[in-house]
Amino acid sequence: MLIATWNVNSVKQRLPHLERFLEETRPDVLCLQELKCVDDAFPRAEIEARGYNVAVHGQKAFNGVAILSRLPMEAKAGLPGDDDDGQSRYLEAVISRPGGGAVRVASIYLPNGNPTGTDKFAYKLGWMERLARHAAGLLRLEEPLVLAGDYNVIPDERDVSDPAAWVGDALFRPETRASFRRLLGLGLTDAVRACDDSAGLYTFWDYQAGAWQRNKGIRIDHLLLSPQAADRLVGTEIHRRTRAWDKPSDHVPVSASFDF
DNA sequence: ATGCCTGTCCGTGACAGA
Numbered sequence: 001m002l003i004a005t006w007n008v009n010s011v012k013q014r015l016p017h018l019e020r021f022l023e024e025t026r027p028d029v030l031c032l033q034e035l036k037c038v039d040d041a042f043p044r045a046e047i048e049a050r051g052y053n054v055a056v057h058g059q060k061a062f063n064g065v066a067i068l069s070r071l072p073m074e075a076k077a078g079l080p081g082d083d084d085d086g087q088s089r090y091l092e093a094v095i096s097r098p099g100g101g102a103v104r105v106a107s108i109y110l111p112n113g114n115p116t117g118t119d120k121f122a123y124k125l126g127w128m129e130r131l132a133r134h135a136a137g138l139l140r141l142e143e144p145l146v147l148a149g150d151y152n153v154i155p156d157e158r159d160v161s162d163p164a165a166w167v168g169d170a171l172f173r174p175e176t177r178a179s180f181r182r183l184l185g186l187g188l189t190d191a192v193r194a195c196d197d198s199a200g201l202y203t204f205w206d207y208q209a210g211a212w213q214r215n216k217g218i219r220i221d222h223l224l225l226s227p228q229a230a231d232r233l234v235g236t237e238i239h240r241r242t243r244a245w246d247k248p249s250d251h252v253p254v255s256a257s258f259d260f
Numbered sequence: 261a262t263g264c265c266t267g268t269c270c271g272t273g274a275c276a277g278a
Contacts, residue, residue, distance in 0.1 A: 009266075009267075010266085010267055010268080012267095013266085013267070036267070036268065037268095060268090060269090061267090061268050061269065062268085206264090206265080207264080207265035207266055208263075208264040208265050208266090209263085209264050209265090210264090211264095247266090250265090250266080
């Protein structure tokens with residue numbers, strides 16, 4: 001089974017790229033972030049025509065997450081822990097596997113948190129705390145679990161081309177990295193890092209200042225796996241080529257393949 | 261030092277129909 005995640009930066013603007021990626025890579029499950037549209041504006045018919053079930057948790061103008069699945073799924077929107085949080089950043093689905101059993105997949109759009117020293121950064125850290133609490137509960141189920149998405153976290157110095165330029169940024173602040181480490185400490189495995197410990201594995205390049213051309217990237221899109229998923233991990237891929245397509249998202253898809 | 265680029269929303273203008 002191939003499970004992928006992609007921050008598309010407007011699903012309406014990126015529909016041709018999305019269709020091309022589905023056609024070429026044929027993931028069984030694709031988690032999307034930054035739809036930037038309400039549920040009714042999601043191009044559901046186009047995706048369903050390609051053989052995918054669609055679960056959408058949209059929002060006007062900002063945020064918005066979705067899960068596309070070739071297999072049947074039951075989806076639930078929202079990250080528990082704050083009833084006043086109106087931002088659409090979390091969608092979870094239980095996906096039925098052909099051979100029996102299931103895999104639980106979440107599409108995550110973790111808050112950016114800039115500028116630091118504002119309520120935006122506090123919201124980010126609070127959101128990460130809620131995610132950790134929820135993940136701890138899911139891990140107790142002892143099932144295959146994939147928490148995939150745009151974490152807006154640079155875990156380590158080897159995950160950024162110019163670490164000095166990111167010191168003080170909400171994506172690289174010590175508190176942010178510590179919170180991400182606590183998440184891993186619950187027993188989650190960073191899928192890409194389980195397969196490759198080299199530097200320069202980037203998933204995002206800014207639109208500005210020729211970041212892509214100069215390979216000034218960062219790794220912020222992650223798939224975190226429960227032990228039951230990590231034990232079945234076969235490999236991962238960062239789909240860099242999509243960043244060179246015309247009018248691309250600033251993120252590229254990341255996928256993990258499993259022997260279930 | 262700041263903008264760099266992209267996208268959405270909103271307001272405005274063009275236009276069609278009353």
